[in-house]
Amino acid sequence: MKIVTVILAGGQSRRMQQDKALLMVNGSPLIRRVYDVVIDCTPEVYILTPWPERYRDLLPVNCRWLIENLPHQGPLLAFQQSLSQITADWILLLACDLPCLDKVVIQGWIKDLENVEERSIAYLAPQSKGWEALCGCYRTSCRLSLDRFIQAGGQSFQKWLKAEIIEPIPVLTPQIFTNWNYPEDVKPWGSS
Numbered sequence: 001m002k003i004v005t006v007i008l009a010g011g012q013s014r015r016m017q018q019d020k021a022l023l024m025v026n027g028s029p030l031i032r033r034v035y036d037v038v039i040d041c042t043p044e045v046y047i048l049t050p051w052p053e054r055y056r057d058l059l060p061v062n063c064r065w066l067i068e069n070l071p072h073q074g075p076l077l078a079f080q081q082s083l084s085q086i087t088a089d090w091i092l093l094l095a096c097d098l099p100c101l102d103k104v105v106i107q108g109w110i111k112d113l114e115n116v117e118e119r120s121i122a123y124l125a126p127q128s129k130g131w132e133a134l135c136g137c138y139r140t141s142c143r144l145s146l147d148r149f150i151q152a153g154g155q156s157f158q159k160w161l162k163a164e165i166i167e168p169i170p171v172l173t174p175q176i177f178t179n180w181n182y183p184e185d186v187k188p189w190g191s192s
Contacts (some may be wrong), residue, residue: 006092009079029058031059035063072111109123119165120165
């Protein structure tokens with residue numbers, strides 16, 4: 001089983017009013033923090049962004065890049081684009097704004113993938129409004145379903161996932177899904 005990581009760094013960060021990927025956590029930009037957590041979890045880590053020049057100096061030379069051709073179209077279309085460029089069985093899909101991401105938890109998820117039912121297209125944590133779509137694992141074979149959904153005009157991860165079979169991740173550490181959307185989310189961390 002081959003799994004790779006794709007970190008999405010193409011959002012406009014309107015609510016944050018600055019690029020979330022560049023916010024500092026313990027002396028490192030958030031995008032670097034996410035990268036450093038997962039580099040020991042999967043053999044390849046890709047950054048999907050329309051602006052590689054913005055992040056290139058913050059990440060190791062061996063970081064892989066996927067250039068988002070349709071910026072500002074949302075994470076679902078970005079994910080679809082990554083599926084067409086990656087050869088693997090699974091993708092660990094992550095937003096770039098996850099300050100509490102934990103390597104041991106991620107490694108546990110990857111180990112669990114061996115037991116995910118074949119008919120499940122993803123291994124995701126349930127949340128109050130559906131699924132934690134940007135912090136979980138997807139089979140690359142979900143591409144056919146995703147292509148059909150998008151061709152029919154779909155743009156929402158939650159609407160797509162609602163119609164699919166998902167294996168739930170047992171949520172033992174909900175703080176791992178903490179993400180930063182507003183300036184007040186960052187204040188407890190002392191970052192700016």
